[in-house]
Amino acid sequence: MSDYVPQEVLFEILLRVPVKSLLRCRCVCKSWYSLISNPDFISNHTKRTALYSTNTHLVLRRYASDDQEETFTLHYDDDELFGDCQKLDFPFKSSRDYFHIVGSCNGVLCLIDNHTKGLKPIVLWNISIGLSVTLPLQQITYQLFHNEVLGFGFDSQNNDYKVVRIVYSRMSDKSLILPPDVEIFELSNGAWRIISPRSAPNCVLTDSSTASLNGAVHWVGYYNSSEEVGNSNRLVIALFDMTEEVFEELNLPDGIADDILEQLSVTVFGRLLSVIQYKRWVRKLGYHGCCIWVMNEYGVAESWTKLLNIDFWSGLRKVLGLRNNGEVLLVKNDGELVSHDPWSKRSSKLEIHGESSSFFADTYMETLVLLKGKKRLCN
Structure with missing residues (x-):
């Protein structure tokens, strides 16, 4: 036919x-x-899927210490059906408990096993088609004292997926040496290459969340070479342009640029760059709530708007995402997942538990990315 x-x-x-x-x-x-x-077909199919996506499903990751299992599940974002999930086949096993998720882009997760000694294994995994690529070991080695930051995103101009690795040498007093060493992995050729980009004067927070948007990876950045809590002069959003391969920065909303490093998180909500500003941390209880900011016009600092102000006195660990019904997925400090209505201030238990730090959620997107990828790329 x-x-x-x-x-x-x-x-x-x-x-x-x-x-x-x-x-x-x-x-x-x-x-x-x-x-x-064909790569051109895969690229066009991915673009169309992203354009017309209705965001009806969420993928959720959690780790349960009781059975020592890292679990990925697919949930329909509906009040009645959220609990009726599909368990996904996760083909990897961390050397200790669970993988660190570097980021996600077009249905692909970037995972790293932070618990191994030396250079860490990095994997790209397409959730929907079950194919993965294990990256070759990185080129940049490091001294005993170092900080390492990763980012994963898409270079739309060259139709390529990239992983950027930033390695800061660290002095004995914990201050970082600038500029850092930087290397990039390109999926198209399956190899790392060391680059010397124009470096921003800020540092990237080692444990920062990442957000991939508009061809760039975003982190929380700071203008002090020490990560000691409360010892930062000014905070920014640090970003790396995946096409131009340069560092840049964006200003945070007024009033939070001098906040505490560990109380800020960068993410994407509704295809808008967003910042979560967590309220005061209380030991053993968690955060008392958070404010969610969105940048309505990308790159324009004046367009920051406070979307939500959430008070959560029962102990908040992290915000996972916004649901289609307007509620917010929250992880309590005790590891329980709840759906919180910020207007009525009521929370619904979802009967899902795990280690509070292990939770991850993202919009589920079916794509063909990695369809022609190998299972493992060797050095």
């Missing part, structure tokens, strides 16, 4: 077909297999 359909028409038809069906369509004939596996 495909012999009678012009290639450009077939291309447009298949762009509208869901990922799981496309995987089966590859078995129709060699020409379909070749078309669906």
Whole structure:
């Protein structure tokens, strides 16, 4: 049948077909297999999926110390059906408890096993098609004292997925030496390369959350070479442009640029760059709440708006995301997941538990990224 359909028409038809069906369509004939596996088709299909995505599902990661299992589950973002989840096949095992999630982009997670000695294994994993790529070991080694920061994102100009690694040498007094050493992994050629980008004068917080948006990776940055709590002069959003491969920065909302490093988190809500400003931490209880800010016009500091102000006196550990019904997914300090209504101030238990620091949530997106990737890329 495909012999009678012009290639450009077939291309447009298949762009509208869901990922799981496309995987089966590859078995129709060699020409379909070749078309669906083509990088240009994969790129266009991913763009269309992102454009028309309705964000109906969430992927959730947690680790339960009782059974020592790292679990990924798929949830329908609905009040009644959220608990009826599908357990995903997670094909990896951390050397100790659970992987650190560097970031996500177009349905792909970047994972690193921080518990191994020496250079750490890094994996790219497409949740929807179950394929993964294990990256070769990094090129930059380090001394005994160092801080390491990773970011994962998409270079739209070159249609390439990249991992950036920033290594700061650290003095015995914990101050960092600038500029850092930087290297980049490109999925297109499967290799790391050391670069010498124009460095921003700020440092990136080692344990900062990351946000991939508009072709850049974002972290919490600071203008002091010490990460001691309360010892920072000024905070910013540090970013790395994946196409130009340069560091830049964005200003935070007025009034929080002198906040405490550990109380800020950068993320993406509703396709907008967002900052979570956690309220005072109380030992063994957690945070008392948070403020969520969104940048309505990317790159314009004056467009920061306070979206939500959440008081949560029962002990907040982290904000996972915003639900379609307007409620906020929160992890309590005791490891319980709840759905919180910021207006009525009521929280609904979701009967999901785990180590509070292990929780991760993101919008589920089915893509063909990594379809032609190998299981492992060797040095």
